[in-house]
Amino acid sequence: METFGLKIIASDRVFYDGRCLSLVIPAPDGEKGILPRHENMVIAIDVGIARMELEECKWTEVAVGTGFAEIVNNRVTLLVDTAERPEEIDIRRAQEQRDRAEEQMRQKQSIQEYYHTQASLARAMNRLRLAQDKKWNL
Amino acid sequence: MANIREIQSRINSVKDTMKITNAMYMISSSKMTQAKKKLADTEPYFYGLQGEISRILRHLPELKHRFFDQRGKIPKEERKIGSIVITADKGLAGAYNHNIVKVEEEILAKPGIHKLFVVGELGRHYFSKRGVEIDTNFRYTVQKPTMHRARDISGAIIDQFLDGELDEVYVVYTRMENSVQADAEVMKLLPLERADFNVMKMPLNMYREEIDLYPSAEDVMDRIVPNYVNGMIYGALVEAYASEHNARMMAMKSATDSAQSLIKELSILYNRARQAAITQEITEVCAGARAQQKK
Numbered sequence: 540m541e542t543f544g545l546k547i548i549a550s551d552r553v554f555y556d557g558r559c560l561s562l563v564i565p566a567p568d569g570e571k572g573i574l575p576r577h578e579n580m581v582i583a584i585d586v587g588i589a590r591m592e593l594e595e596c597k598w599t600e601v602a603v604g605t606g607f608a609e610i611v612n613n614r615v616t617l618l619v620d621t622a623e624r625p626e627e628i629d630i631r632r633a634q635e636q637r638d639r640a641e642e643q644m645r646q647k648q649s650i651q652e653y654y655h656t657q658a659s660l661a662r663a664m665n666r667l668r669l670a671q672d673k674k675w676n677l
Numbered sequence: 678m679a680n681i682r683e684i685q686s687r688i689n690s691v692k693d694t695m696k697i698t699n700a701m702y703m704i705s706s707s708k709m710t711q712a713k714k715k716l717a718d719t720e721p722y723f724y725g726l727q728g729e730i731s732r733i734l735r736h737l738p739e740l741k742h743r744f745f746d747q748r749g750k751i752p753k754e755e756r757k758i759g760s761i762v763i764t765a766d767k768g769l770a771g772a773y774n775h776n777i778v779k780v781e782e783e784i785l786a787k788p789g790i791h792k793l794f795v796v797g798e799l800g801r802h803y804f805s806k807r808g809v810e811i812d813t814n815f816r817y818t819v820q821k822p823t824m825h826r827a828r829d830i831s832g833a834i835i836d837q838f839l840d841g842e843l844d845e846v847y848v849v850y851t852r853m854e855n856s857v858q859a860d861a862e863v864m865k866l867l868p869l870e871r872a873d874f875n876v877m878k879m880p881l882n883m884y885r886e887e888i889d890l891y892p893s894a895e896d897v898m899d900r901i902v903p904n905y906v907n908g909m910i911y912g913a914l915v916e917a918y919a920s921e922h923n924a925r926m927m928a929m930k931s932a933t934d935s936a937q938s939l940i941k942e943l944s945i946l947y948n949r950a951r952q953a954a955i956t957q958e959i960t961e962v963c964a965g966a967r968a969q970q971k972k
Contacts, residue, residue: 550911552718578889618725
């Protein structure tokens with residue numbers, strides 16, 4: 540099967556660098572799928588779960604933060620502020636992060652603080668969504 | 678010649694100080710290695726962002742965006758200039774803090790309404806005494822730079838920029854050239870300038886690939902630019918952290934070295950004084966004995 544080059548760069552490391560069969564990313568208005576020989580494009584990415592098919596029918600899920608994907612000449616570069624595998628997520632920490640954000644949401648805060656907490660809450664929920672139903676966390 | 682006890686206590690006090698400077702040297706060197714590693718880890722992300730903005734600008738030369746708005750209509754005297762100044766939390770780092778303060782003073786001398794965002798206790802002290810307006814809600818330390826802190830800082834800055842409370846934003850930090858050289862530097866953060874992203878001059882007849890921006894160019898820029906600013910601030914924080922510890926390491930190394938040479942000198946003095954005391958005692962004993970014999 541045809542593949543394309545995929546590079547996922549998070550702010551603290553290069554998360555993945557190699558070939559990929561297909562990729563699904565969370566765009567602001569829903570998921571977007573990328574197959575080999577995709578048109579050249581830059582797509583904005585929201586906090587959410589991306590899936591990449593590295594071998595046939597073997598999908599790997601990744602929790603990503605905001606950023607964007609760039610597709611040029613059959614090479615895809617994802618630049619996101621965070622990228623984590625489900626097994627790297629610390630459920631306890633994510634829960635604490637969510638609780639803290641929810642607590643702050645209830646208090647009076649400025650618009651800027653509100654957006655900030657909202658983003659933090661979104662990241663925490665996203666982590667939990669990815670990690671919670673994994674068998675090692677049951 | 679000073680007496681033996683005085684010299685002895687002097688030697689001991691120098692030795693104690695040397696222990697401290699030596700410990701600080703080792704702490705700084707280990708912290709610096711960590712900081713360097715952090716910096717190397719973020720570099721691909723950072724350069725990726727920079728390359729991407731330049732690519733988008735290349736393909737969409739007519740793109741107008743609020744982050745690129747130079748606000749040229751505002752006269753020089755009324756421009757609100759914000760600077761993020763990154764100093765250390767404490768001294769004992771050679772000329773590190775002094776260099777930063779000097780660069781910031783140059784900015785303050787220019788026309789405009791200045792506002793400071795100081796990271797680091799030492800700079801905060803200095804500028805509050807000097808009577809410049811400092812954002813008081815802006816309390817961050819320079820220890821252990823994290824992405825989270827950079828996000829806090831860039832969030833506050835971008836917000837003020839978009840609200841029109843700031844027209845220009847600079848970062849004053851120390852960039853590490855290599856392990857012996859570090860320079861205090863000013864970096865313009867906002868508004869972004871096209872010239873910064875060295876837009877390549879391409880021949881007109883060359884085919885350029887078309888790039889679609891999804892959902893829209895504005896949306897994509899809205900995501901890239903805050904991340905870019907965030908990355909710049911994070912990079913500056915880490916660079917400053919690494920150079921602070923490098924400066925402290927060098928300062929502490931030279932302090933330890935000079936303490937060692939001081940101890941060497943003092944111990945020679947001490948030995949001389951001891952020798953003199955012994956000689957004197959012997960002379961006294963001999964003189965006493967001879968006086969006894971003569972009786």
